[in-house]
């Protein structure tokens with residue numbers, strides 16, 4: 001009996017380890033592809049930008065979308081980083097562990113947004129909610145009189161009540177309007193291309 005319990009436990013542990021390796025390897029290869037795409041992107045000149053795009057992206061997909069939005073709206077692009085959630089198994093476990101939190105250590109924690117009229121805030125969805133770094137950024141910053149647009153990429157699903165709570169937060173910090181745009185990229189292993197992600201986004205964002 002004990003022998004069988006041990007075998008079942010070993011199979012479960014091996015299964016979880018294989019899943020973690022597969023997911024994190026897939027994320028690393030997406031990140032490499034996304035970095036190459038950003039590296040080859042047209043240089044952007046932003047004079048008198050009225051729009052800012054602020055993004056947290058772990059494996060680069062929301063980052064590619066952020067760059068596209070910035071190109072399209074002649075916007076200034078700012079990236080938020082969070083070293084706790086770096087690529088690899090420890091960062092993935094930390095991301096899963098903190099996914100529903102609205103607290104994170106981020107750099108930069110503040111940006112002077114005074115000169116912009118519209119602020120796009122981007123992040124992936126983690127456990128049905130925008131990832132903690134974008135919540136932390138929204139808590140730290142002043143959106144007085146701004147139009148705030150939250151944009152998310154994800155693989156299958158988010159829950160609307162988290163978006164409603166995010167809207168309350170940015171309105172409490174002064175936002176004049178709030179809207180939400182998102183792209184469902186499909187489940188890992190059968191995801192849409194980056195170009196399709198951008199096209200899907202453009203069909204909601206004019």
Ligand SMILES: Cc1cc2nc3c(=O)[nH]c(=O)nc-3n(C[C@H](O)[C@H](O)[C@H](O)COP(=O)(O)O)c2cc1C
Nearest residue numbers: 057058059060061062124125127128154155156157
């Ligand atoms: C910790 C973690 C939790 C996730 N949870 C969800 C989820 O609840 N729903 C979903 O559709 N996708 C989920 N995903 C997938 C990401 O939202 C998706 O791959 C996203 O496009 C990644 O964006 P990025 O490349 O900008 O980091 C999760 C990913 C991670 C790392």
